[in-house]
Amino acid sequence: MTTRQFGQPVQRREDPRLLTGGGRYLDDLGHTAYEAAFVRSPHAHARIVDIDTDDAIDVDGVIAIYTHEDLPGIIGEPLPLLIPHPALTQARTGYALAKDEVNHVGEAVVMVVATNRYVAEDAVERIRVSYERLPAVVGIEAARDGSQTVHDEYDDNVSAHLLQEVGDVEAALAAAPHTLTLDLEIERSACQPLEGKGVLAQWNSDDESLRIYSSTQTSTGVRAAVAAKLGLPLAKVECIAPDVGGGFGVKIMHPWPEEVLVPWAARNLDHDVKWTEDRREHFISSSHERGQLQQVTVGFDDEGRLLALDVKFWHDNGAYTPYGIIVPIITATQLLGPYKPGTYRVEFWSLFTNTVLVTPYRGAGRPQGCFAMERTMDAIARYLEIDRAEVRARNFILPEEMPYDHGLMFQDGRPLKYDSGDFPASLAKLKELVGWDDFADYRAAAEAEGRKVGLGIGCYVEGTGVGPYEGGHIHVETDGRVNVATGLTTQGQGHQTALAQIVADELGVPFENVHVTTGDTRRMAYAVGTFASRAAVMSGNAVALAARVVKAKALRIAADALEVSPDDLEIENGVISVKGAPGNSIDIGTVAVMSNPLRYAFDEAAKKATQFAGTFDPDKPPVGDDEEPGLEGQDFYSPTQATFANGMHAAIVETDPQTAEITILRYCVIHDCGNMINPLIVEGQIHGGVAQGVGGALYERMVYDDSGQLLNASFMDFLMPYASEVPHVEADHLETPSPLNPLGIKGAGEAGTIPVSAVIASAIEDAEGFPITAMPISPSELWTLRRAHA
């Protein structure tokens, strides 16, 4: 009996290769390529007066220097607006190289191509750009004020204004027995994958084709965007995401200026060209997220039940809006978490600033929404003097109310309708895990030692697995090897393992024989990308459906050979046999041979499929009317809507009475992502997500000065947590299957990150006894707050 792979903590297939130096990340490729470096704007807002490249062109080894003037036609036009929206009335995207003005420090102005990066940077140092400086708009208040604008063509800094309302919030607020208003703030952070971005382009002038390797979360997206920019037929462009050293959202943005320029230069120069981002470039010229100011007004009854929720927030979108308003839309919709708001009105303004653009970072607007909602829950509990967990429980959507339609439009343009989840069960598990009901004793014991501790909680719901679709292609070779391809990309999520587990089960073949390729447009040209915790849901189900197609075909062919009905056959461990008569069998590799009638034999297996082998019925065509040669097949999974995962976190923190140092003593997670394919991988995702959440709660922020200089653009100054800062995560699971997809799974990638700032704020507030309204929070900020509340 073959062990079912789905649900097993299978060790990852990709690890031996990655552990022994066998990984191939972007900069591990193209050793003989020319390399690019960029002159980037030192100013946040300025007009370009003059660019003098005379001193640079003579540098030995410099191949080419490009400015915007050199970019012909469509390459010189603005980069695409990837996700248009009717509310995005004042959109702006940047140029591949700045045209006339720069709008943030780090914007690319000049591209240098040289024999290697050292030489390219030498040349960059010799290029003189004269600027006329303009006032910089930095921070949400300045953007909202609008007395200075980022873009000349607009009268204010509002790229988008969107209002959604369900029910009559004004009336409900007026009638509510109690109301509270909270003003909240979340600062900027960033993905900061350990591998920055990078692109290698190989132009083949013989057949005028282009191969692009990019450290991207969407190879199909990059391929299409570059083909459009370079005016190439799609058939002449292929894009491969090699091993990618982390993404977390920043690499779903595309095309980055460099992704357009490097292929263009490779074609121009008829030579491989590569660009590998350095860390400072990643800080000042990729993207950030999170920055919002929020105002929540809530109306509730004596029991703490929500009657009206009125939310306004101001979202910093940075200098440009290529990714549209996805992040604030997610904040606006996912803010609701597991709760019924009674009535709900949410209104946001997305604002331009002269800072690095803002695109999704793990959680993508949800951490901010969760912060707003959970701070509100704690405020209600505090006001009514009700237990914080109890207030939450009283507002939960109950399992019997599923599916639950909030009446709002989600980020995929489809209804915000929860498919399943058991919030009371999750809360009960969390309270048990953290010892919620015994915390008074815990606190008393700590206080007796002169220590200050607090307990915090945060709940979230996460729409995962958004469409439009992903595909799976499966090909069985004559030796039984099973090749699986899906188009979305991998940045460490273990797709080679998890997807192989699914296919091994569905097809009935040994796990070891299944080989998965992701993010290669040569193998699967139709795909969207890896974001929104969608890979397991979308590609997991796609490869399962493809496996069913291939299995049906294998059974048809085997049924012919064994002269039985396909219904009488089963596949196990790669062998197709008659049920109840295991001796009457044929292995799947032989079926693959038979599936492809041959004229030419190239090995022993192939001989059996040749025309004189006597294995075919002479009265039938070698390939049946409705068949295709080869034991292969593909299918696509395209859901009507997202599937909604959920979770609840609790933490115990200690705050030092003297120094205000904040230490997380315990961190507990209850996580429900439906059926788990591989619990080892799911837990890894949770651990990593929590660590990024802890960074965002206590350490990470983008420190801009008033002139728009990012003051902490290095790992020395931007405090990403080390092992010494990240708590041990105690995790437990609920598995409430999704009714929406064949495998019953929900996404897990972003879950760990979403509620962490809310949880830590809740715990610090509990320890200190005064409201925490802004995150991240440093010891010095806590110390200042203590003085203000003394």
Place this chain on the structure above:
Amino acid sequence: MTELSDLSPLRAGAAALADNLLTDELHEVTVNVNGAAHTRTVPARRLLSDFLRHDLRLTGTHVGCEHGVCGACTVLVDGAPARACLMFAVQAQSHEVTTVEGLGSSADSMNHVQQAFAECHGLQCGFCTPGFITTITSFLEENPDPTEEEAREVVSGNLCRCTGYQNIVKSVLRAAELKREAGEPA
């Protein structure tokens, strides 16, 4: 505000410095890497990380920040962890450098630390991993039986953005166990 800013003194200085670097003479350097001597002619400013990755094509050593903070480029120089992005290739002249490939270059030859990472899901994207493997391998030579606290301490100089470190700490302890088991007499 209409102020014209031209080439700053800082940038002029950098350009002058670059002048010197451009004329920088080449050096023949011999470095013992993973047990074999490699001789190349390199500019004085060639980083050890670039030398290993691009001259010797040992791309297992990764570069995450180029300013010595993230630890992804950590290699062993005469057995001790060193940031390859903070060393010039010429400084490694006649030294023994061990990269992740030198600790085990295939699934069958993984050392105890590599095996432990595979068992404990100690890596996700794998980019920072070689720096952890080298650091931990060296640490366990001196500290064969670390406590959990010591295990966490030893990896606290390397950044990982994927794992949250929990399974890395677990991997340190498991690697110590594997090493002790291997060292025990049969």
